[in-house]
Amino acid sequence: MKFDTIIIGGGLSGLVCGISLQKKGKRTLIISSGQSALHFSSGSFDFLDRMPDGTPVENPIEAVSKLPAGHPYSVIGRENVAAYAGNTKRFFEECGVTLSGDPDRNRFRITPAGVFKRTWMSIGDFALADSDREKIGERILIVNILGFLDFNTAFIAEGLENLGSQCRCTAVKIDELEHLRKNPSEMRATNIARVLDRQEVTDKFIAEVKAALKDEDTIVLPAVFGLKNKSVTDSIKSSLGDRKVVFIATMPPSVPGIRTQLQLRSVYEHSGGEYLIGDTVDKAVVSKNSVMSIGTVNFGDMSLEADSYVLASGSFFSKGLVALPDRIFEPVFGLDVDCPAERKDWYSTQLFDRQEYVSFGVRTDAGLHPFKSGEPVMNLYAAGSVLSGCNSLYEGCGAGVSIFSAMRVADLISNKEE
Amino acid sequence: MKMQENNISANGFEQCIKCTVCTVYCPVVPVNPLYPGPKQAGPDGERLRLKKGVFFDESLKYCLNCKRCEVACPSGVRIGDIIQSARIKYSRHSPSLRDMILASTDLVGSTATIAAPIVNSVVRLKPVKAVMDGVMKIDKHRTFPEYASRTFESWYRKHARASQDGYRNHLSYFHGCYVNYNFPKLGIDFVKVMNALGYGVHLLGGEKCCGVALISNGMINSAKKNAAHNVGLFKESVENRKYPVVATSSTCTFTVRDEYPHLLGVDNSSVRDNIFLATRFIYGLIDEGKVKLVFRKDYGRKIAYHTPCHLEKLGWGIFSTSLMKMIPGVTFSMLDSNCCGIAGTYGFKKENYQVSQAIGKPLFDQICSIAPDVVVTDCETCKWQIEMSTPFKVMHPVSILAEALDLEATAAANR
Known part of the structure; x- marks a missing residue:
């Protein structure tokens, strides 16, 4: 089977790349071995929260020029990063995903643990604060669903009270959700959201919130609304109209993240892109610095061919990188991986320290071509968290690297062919 | 370290990181509160069942075995297989008469075909539906698929068999119960299309029901017997006659390729890669440039x-x-x-x-x-x-x- 471009990996990076290429009239295929890390997203996109030395970043576009040469943003190029950052909001808007925030400015989100954390843009549900000292309301009602453990109202109240707000916490009982409580490990954001997607259940929730409401000016709710039915989120805001409604992300799985994944996939498929899910690339023929064909578990002996290939297979979680006790490797093409030879250099035994393994990945040349046995593979491009050169967790740059490298690869592929 | 590397079971249950993505894509969870969901029914429950079978929960019967959980899993856990295997291993629920009738597609099909016009009209009668609903617990809203008055196999013997050796290429057709008893037209269409593509279509010579309905109704021994019998026929076709096996039903194809080894423990490794779904087989021929398709100009x-x-x-x-x-x-x-x-x-x-x-x-x-x-x-x-x-x-x-x-x-x- 033949395509213009085959993308390995169907998460944020693979989908942004695929949608961009489809827009340019290419025939593309995405192969995804299971659902992606977007399912665990915070609901916000980080661009660059702090420099590799720990300095906080206020204007991420400006900060890019001070990054080291091997950083993915340096490889993409400062001018390009600025252009893609400027374009991100519109790109997602066209895909039906509303983002709030500005390209050249970091703001703050509230975490499920009630602390303010720097971020860049947020999916529509979430309000962003201009500073980590900003009060989101004077008197705040924090509402949870009875039995839901992944939304800790006491932590959130403590965080907000530290900033001078007055908080009151309550939990409402919804009969339709009671069956989930039989097993606490099933009382999770997505399972709750699937029930709340029924408007009549969300209406009951709204009635409970109204009953609990006293003189509060602001209502904080867990982000468990609108998994597949976005209109329930809007109905909450309109029904509680005169009060400010703020959604705060829950612990994973992430309802806004999954909604974004489903939306991007739907846009990709409606633009004519082919999406194979639950399949794994298990064969790759590379000859003379060029990928000739690949094969998958489900395709068996039928090969897949394309003019260009994109590796957007993610990091360890998605098995874009595999760690064995004695080595770390890239399993699809056997590409050169940037990582120290000694296992003891991979990690710190202090869990909350900066962990080096997060920065491991494939090295590329300036055209985002990864290397195999020291030579760049010229019709292969790498995008997203499989790239080396940044510690996305420490620097807070995961989504930015995924989105901008995907846009860059799409441009490189279409410019090459023109 | 060694323990970590060597401790991976066939269905990968210890690879589960409890991310709950499977549950997001389970079609049963949002509509049936009695079903605990694939994570709980699968890897979570398995951990307990491995300790003691008494932890088995009959609510696992609500699993559709659709495998959507497996398709979604980012960690390669065969969740559906874990659930179905647990049912096979621990369930003490014996199939009711209704389950046996629903599952025995072969037996019921061959009996019903003989008296097809009578059977078709009788199962449509309101009083019969009421009895089936009340006594048999087969829902009255359902209409039974019609039985054909002549099986596909008998059509084939009369109208197709003689000419099949004349083609350049050959394949064996696994028609399944549905084509044979309910809808021979699909089998006839398949023969027409493959003949036009230059392929002679041959029967396997006594295929039995793939067993999918036997598996889901807990009739595992019968399913295993059918599987062993069918794999024998596949070997005869693939290894001796060099004919690939092609089926028109996606579920039959999936069952004989994957459920045989994963759920029934019937080894099909020597023939699995030569068992195809019709559309996969035909597309493969086009992809390799082996056949040409000429379409009608007036089709819309x-x-x-x-x-x-x-x-x-x-x-x-x-x-x-x-x-x-x-x-x-x-x-x-x-x-x-x-x-x-x-x-x-x-x-x-x-x-x-x-x-x-x-x-x-x-x-x-x-x-x-x-x-x-x-x-x-x-x-x-x-x-x-x-x-x-x-x-x-x-x-x-x-x-x-x-x-x-x-x-x-x-x-x-x-x-």
Whole structure:
């Protein structure tokens, strides 16, 4: 089977790349071995929260020029990063995903643990604060669903009270959700959201919130609304109209993240892109610095061919990188991986320290071509968290690297062919 | 370190990181509160069951075995297999008479075909439906698929067999119970299309039901017997005659390729790669440049394609959709990935009827909003469910090909 471009990996990076290429009239295929890390997203996109030395970043576009040469943003190029950052909001808007925030400015989100954390843009549900000292309301009602453990109202109240707000916490009982409580490990954001997607259940929730409401000016709710039915989120805001409604992300799985994944996939498929899910690339023929064909578990002996290939297979979680006790490797093409030879250099035994393994990945040349046995593979491009050169967790740059490298690869592929 | 590397079970249950993604994509969870969900029923429950079988929970029977959890899992855990294996190993529930009748597609089919006109009209009678509903617990809303008055095999012997040796290439056809007893036309279409592509179509010589309904109704010993028998026939075909095995049903294909080794412990490794779904096989021939398709110039259809769950698990939906898109005059719509809810015999059971229809509702709504000339899918039970739940006719991609191809010109091009 033949395509213009085959993308390995169907998460944020693979989908942004695929949608961009489809827009340019290419025939593309995405192969995804299971659902992606977007399912665990915070609901916000980080661009660059702090420099590799720990300095906080206020204007991420400006900060890019001070990054080291091997950083993915340096490889993409400062001018390009600025252009893609400027374009991100519109790109997602066209895909039906509303983002709030500005390209050249970091703001703050509230975490499920009630602390303010720097971020860049947020999916529509979430309000962003201009500073980590900003009060989101004077008197705040924090509402949870009875039995839901992944939304800790006491932590959130403590965080907000530290900033001078007055908080009151309550939990409402919804009969339709009671069956989930039989097993606490099933009382999770997505399972709750699937029930709340029924408007009549969300209406009951709204009635409970109204009953609990006293003189509060602001209502904080867990982000468990609108998994597949976005209109329930809007109905909450309109029904509680005169009060400010703020959604705060829950612990994973992430309802806004999954909604974004489903939306991007739907846009990709409606633009004519082919999406194979639950399949794994298990064969790759590379000859003379060029990928000739690949094969998958489900395709068996039928090969897949394309003019260009994109590796957007993610990091360890998605098995874009595999760690064995004695080595770390890239399993699809056997590409050169940037990582120290000694296992003891991979990690710190202090869990909350900066962990080096997060920065491991494939090295590329300036055209985002990864290397195999020291030579760049010229019709292969790498995008997203499989790239080396940044510690996305420490620097807070995961989504930015995924989105901008995907846009860059799409441009490189279409410019090459023109 | 060594322990970590060597401690991986066949179904990968210890790879589960408790991320709950499987539960997001389970079609049963949002509509049936009695089902604990794939994570709990699968890897979570397995941990306990490995300690003691007493932790087995009969609510696992609500699993459709659609495998959507496995398709979604980012960690490669065979969740559906874990659940079905647990049912096989621990369930003490013995199949009722109703379950045995629903599961015995072979026996019931061969009996019903003899008296097809009578059986077809009798099972439609209201009093009979009431008895089936009340006594047998087969839901009265269901209409039994009609039985044909002559089996596909007898049509084949009379009209096709003599000419099949005359073709350049050959294959064995696993027609399954549905084509044989309920809908011989699909088998006839398959023979027409493959003959036009230069392939002689041969029967396996005594195939038995793939066993999918036996598995889901807990009749494991019968399923194992059928599996062993069929694998013997596949070996005879693939290894001795060098004929690949091709099936038109996506669920039969999935069962004989994957459920045999994973659930029934019947080894098919020497033949598995030579068992194909019809659309996968035909697309492969086109892809390798081995056959040419000549389409009729006057063909026009608005098609909406539904991917059956087991075809999604096989990862082969793209072959059916690519074939449909190839046909000039076809306006193609892809339906969203959504289980239709029937899951073989599951939806026929009175206790599952409501759940079954609730699962399929988004699909039925979407079909009605598109209003196609015909819905296309590779699965016979999806066909029943969609035809019962919407006003639209459902066809198999092979039957669409049989309509759209200029069969004579195609035959001439492949001679």
